[in-house]
Amino acid sequence: MRALRRSTLAGQLLVFQVALVIVVLVAVGALSLAQSEATFNRVEGRRASALAEQLAANPLVRDNLAIPEQHTGLATLAQQFVVQSRVTTVTVADADERVRVSTDPIIERSPLPLGDRGVDTGSSWSGTMDVNGDRELVSQVPVLSVQPGEVGKHLGTVMITVDFPSVWERLRGASSYLLTYVGIALVLGLLGSWLLARRIKHQTLGLEPREIAGLAEHREALLYGIAEGVIALDPQNRITLVNDVARRLLDLPEHAAGVSLADLRIQGRLRDVLSGEGDARDEVVIRRGRVLVMNRMAVEKDGHRLGTVTTLRDRTELAQLEREIGSFRSSTQLLRAQAHEFANQLHTISGLIQIGEYDEVVSYVDAVSRHRESLDLTVNRRVHDNAVAALLMAKSSLAAERRVELRVSGDTSLERLEPADSADVATVVGNLVDNAIDAATGSPDAWVEVALHQDATTVEVVVRDSGPGVAPEVAQEVFTHGFTTKAAASGERGIGLALTRLVCQRRGGEVALSNTEDGAMFRAQLTVTAVAGAVTEPVS
Incomplete structure (x- = not known):
C-alpha cells in the first residue's frame, strides 16, 4: 500500500488505463460468448428440430413403434443418424415414454426425460435440459400414425440432443480472429495509456498530485490572504x-x-x-x-x-490625505505668494523714500490700499462663506504672482454654508481654480473667472480661463483618467479633477468640461444643506 501511495501520477494513470483496457476486453469477450451462445441456440435448435421431425417421419420408426417391444433396425438407424447428422444422441421412446432405443446406453429402457408435460400427449418441444448431469440442447418431436383409421395416433417420441460447446469452442466460433483482435486492442490500449501518462506528466510539469494540491493550497492562501x-x-x-x-x-x-x-x-x-x-x-x-x-x-x-x-x-483614503496635504501645501504657496507680493510693495515704497519721492509714496500706498479694499469688498460682498471667501482672496495673490488676473463674476452669490459643505465647495473651487491658473499661465492678458451660484439645495461652481482649452480627444476622459488641465497640454498625470468629480458625485452632483471661444470652462454642481437665516437666490 505504501508503494502504491508513493507511485507517480503517470504510473497511477498507466495502471488505471491498463486496468480499464483489460475490463473492456473482458466485457467484449463476455459479450462475444453471449452472442455465440444465442447464435448456437438459434441455429442448432432449428437444426435439431428439423432432424427430429425427419426421424419421426421415417416409416421404420413408425412401424417399430406400432408393434410393442419391436425395435428391428432402430438401433442401426439411430447410430447412422448420429454419425450423418453430427448430433450427440438419438433416442426413440414408445407411447408410454419408455425408451426403446437410444445411442446413450444410460437412459436406454428407462423413462424418457420430458422437457414439457405436453410431449407425452403429442406436442413438440425444443430447449435446454440437463441430461445425465450435462446441459444439452434438446428437441423432442412426437411420432404420429399414418395408418387408415389411426391417423394422428401418438405412437411415441423422438429425442435428439446436441452438446453445448465449451467456452473455448464458443470463443473460436465467435470469430476466428477474435483473439487476434483482442491482442491488438490490448497492445494499442497499453501504448495509448503510456503516451497519455507521458502527456499528462508533461502538462503538469512533472508535479505529483500531492505537490499540485500543495501549490493550490498555497495559491488560495496567497490570493485570499493579501x-x-x-x-x-x-x-x-x-x-x-x-x-x-x-x-x-x-x-x-x-x-x-x-x-x-x-x-x-x-x-x-x-x-x-x-x-x-x-x-x-x-x-x-x-x-x-x-x-x-x-x-x-x-x-x-x-x-x-x-x-x-x-x-x-x-487609494481612496490616501487620496483624501493627499487632498488634505495639498490644502496645506496650497496654503503655504498662498502665504508665500502674499509675502512675495508684500515684499515687492515694501521694496517699492523703500525705493521711493530713498529717492525722495514722498508724494509718490503716498500715491502708491493709496493705490495699493484701494486695490486691496476693492478686492476685499468684491469678494466679501458676493461670497458670505468665510472659508470660500478666504480661499478666493488667497488664490488671487497666487494668480497675481503668476501674472494671471483672478476675477469674481458679477452675478456670484454664495451664502454661509455648513462646515462640511463649505469644505467640499472649497475643495472643488480650489482644484478648478488651480487647474485654470495652470492652463492660463503664459497666455497674453491671462485671466481666470470664478462664478458661484446657490439656491436652496445646490451650489454651482463655474470656472473659466483664457488658456488654450482642452484637446477634444482628452475632453471626454480628463475626469476618468485623472488628468488636470495642465496635463492636457503637457501630458502630466494627476488625480485633481478625478477627486473633484468624486466630491461632486458624493454630493449628488456632477462636473462637466466644455470649450469656449476664450478657453476652457468647468461647471460643477453640489448638493448642500441650507443654513438657517441664509438668504439664497435661484441658480441661473
Missing part, C-alpha cells in the same frame, strides 16, 4: 481568477470567474486598463467612488499569450 485585489483574464477577456478584495473593489458578483468583461458591463477606463496588451504601472482608475491604483502584467509561455494579471489597491 490585502491587494488580484484579477486574471484570459486572451478573450474572461475572468479566470479573482479574489475577494478585487470583487469588493470592482463591485463584481460572487461567481464572476468565467464571465467576460462585456457580460459584466465593465467599460471605459477600467476596461482599458484590465484588457490592455502590455504591462501597465500605477494606472489610476475611479470606480464607484473609489480611487484605485492598478498594475497589469501580461502572462506568456513559450511565446503564447495566456492573458493578464492585474493587481489593484484602494
